[in-house]
Amino acid sequence: MSWEHVTLGQRVRFGTGQAASHLADEVERLGAQRVMLIAEETAPDVASEIEVAVRWTDVAPHVPVEIAERARKQAEDVDLLVSVGGGSTTGLAKAIALTTGLPIIAVPTTYAGSEATNVWGLTEASRKTTGSDDRVLPTTVIYDAALTASLPDELAIASGCNALAHCVDSMWAPRADPINQALAVEGIRALRGGLRRIGSVEGREQTLYGAYLSAVAFASAGSGLHHKICHVLGGAYNLPHAQTHTAILPYVLAFNTPAAPEAGTRIAEALGGDLITLYGEIGASHVLHGVPDVVEAAKLIMPSAPPSNPRPVTEDDLTALLAAASAGQLEWSRA
Known part of the structure; x- marks a missing residue:
C-alpha cells in the first residue's frame, strides 16, 4: 500500500443535555472575551451560561456572499464565533473565519457534518463556490442529541x-x-x-x-x-x-x-x-x-x-x- 493521510485536529465534546455547560467550559478554556453568537431565532438556547457580545440571526442556505459580507463586518471586534444550528449556520461561521481567522465553536442541531470539516462554500449569482482551508475548521464541536429532538x-x-x-x-x-x-x-x-x-x-x-x-x-x-x-x-x-x-x-x-x-x-x-x-x-x-x-x-x-x-x-x-x-x-x- 502507498498513500498519504491527513487527520484534522479538533476537540469534540459529546453528551446529551450538556451543551450549555460544555459551551461555557470551552469559552473559558479559549479565554474568549467577546463572543459572536450565530444562530437563527428558532435555534435552541445553549448560550445561557456565557456572555454574548454580538448576536447574528440572518442565516440562509448555501451562504449567500452578501450575508457573509455583512456578518464579517459585525465580527470585527469579537474574538470567538459560536455557531448553533445546521449546516447553513456553521457555513456562515466558516465564511467569517475564512477572512478573519477567528476560531469557531460549533454546536450542531442537525446531522449536516460541516462542523467537522475544513470545507467552506459561498454562493453568488446562483453559482456555489467551495474550497478547503484549515482556518474554517471549528476549534471545538459540541454534540448534544437533545438539540436534534425538535427536528421534524x-x-x-x-x-x-x-x-x-x-x-x-x-x-x-x-x-x-x-x-x-x-x-x-x-x-x-x-x-x-x-x-x-x-x-x-x-x-x-x-x-x-x-x-x-x-x-x-x-x-x-x-x-x-x-x-x-x-x-x-x-x-x-x-x-x-x-x-x-x-x-x-x-x-x-x-x-x-x-x-x-x-x-x-x-x-x-x-x-x-x-x-x-x-x-x-x-x-x-x-x-x-x-x-x-x-x-x-x-x-x-x-x-x-x-x-x-x-x-x-x-x-x-x-x-x-x-x-x-x-x-x-x-x-x-x-x-
Whole structure:
C-alpha cells in the first residue's frame, strides 16, 4: 500500500443535555472575551451560561456572499464565533473565519457534518463556490442529541441521509485512503442503526456519532461525484441541501458501484443490504425536485466532475442520472 493521510485536529465534546455547560467550559478554556453568537431565532438556547457580545440571526442556505459580507463586518471586534444550528449556520461561521481567522465553536442541531470539516462554500449569482482551508475548521464541536429532538422527522431523516452521502462519497473520492474508508464504513453502520431509531435518544446519539464519522472521512477524502453534483444543483437552483443529497445518493451509488465493486460490497455490508431498502424503512425520498432542465444542469455540473471518479463521467451520463432521479426511476443503471 502507498498513500498519504491527513487527520484534522479538533476537540469534540459529546453528551446529551450538556451543551450549555460544555459551551461555557470551552469559552473559558479559549479565554474568549467577546463572543459572536450565530444562530437563527428558532435555534435552541445553549448560550445561557456565557456572555454574548454580538448576536447574528440572518442565516440562509448555501451562504449567500452578501450575508457573509455583512456578518464579517459585525465580527470585527469579537474574538470567538459560536455557531448553533445546521449546516447553513456553521457555513456562515466558516465564511467569517475564512477572512478573519477567528476560531469557531460549533454546536450542531442537525446531522449536516460541516462542523467537522475544513470545507467552506459561498454562493453568488446562483453559482456555489467551495474550497478547503484549515482556518474554517471549528476549534471545538459540541454534540448534544437533545438539540436534534425538535427536528421534524422528514428533515432529520434527510439530514441523516446527507451524512450517509458523506460516507459513500468517501469510499471513492479523490483522496480516499484506507483510514477514511474505515471511518466511512463505521459511519454507515452507525447511521443505519441510528436512523432506524431516530425517534429515541439512543437513535439520535447514534446518528450524531455517525454524522461526525462521516464528516471526518469526507474532510480527508474530499468531494466525490455525488457532492459535486449536489453543490452545483444547490447553488444553481437554490435547492434544499439535505433533501437534494438524499435524492441523488442512490443514483450516484448505482452509477459508480460497477466500477468500484470492492467499495460497493463494503457499503452494502455496512448498510446490511441495499440503500433503497433502508430508504423504504426510514421514509427517505429518492426523488429529485426543483431541477427544471436536466440537460442544462448536466452542462453546469460537468466541469466539476472529478477526473478520479471510479467511472468516467460524460455529460450524457449526468443528464441520464438527473433524469432518472427527477423521475424516481430506481431501476436506472448505466452499468
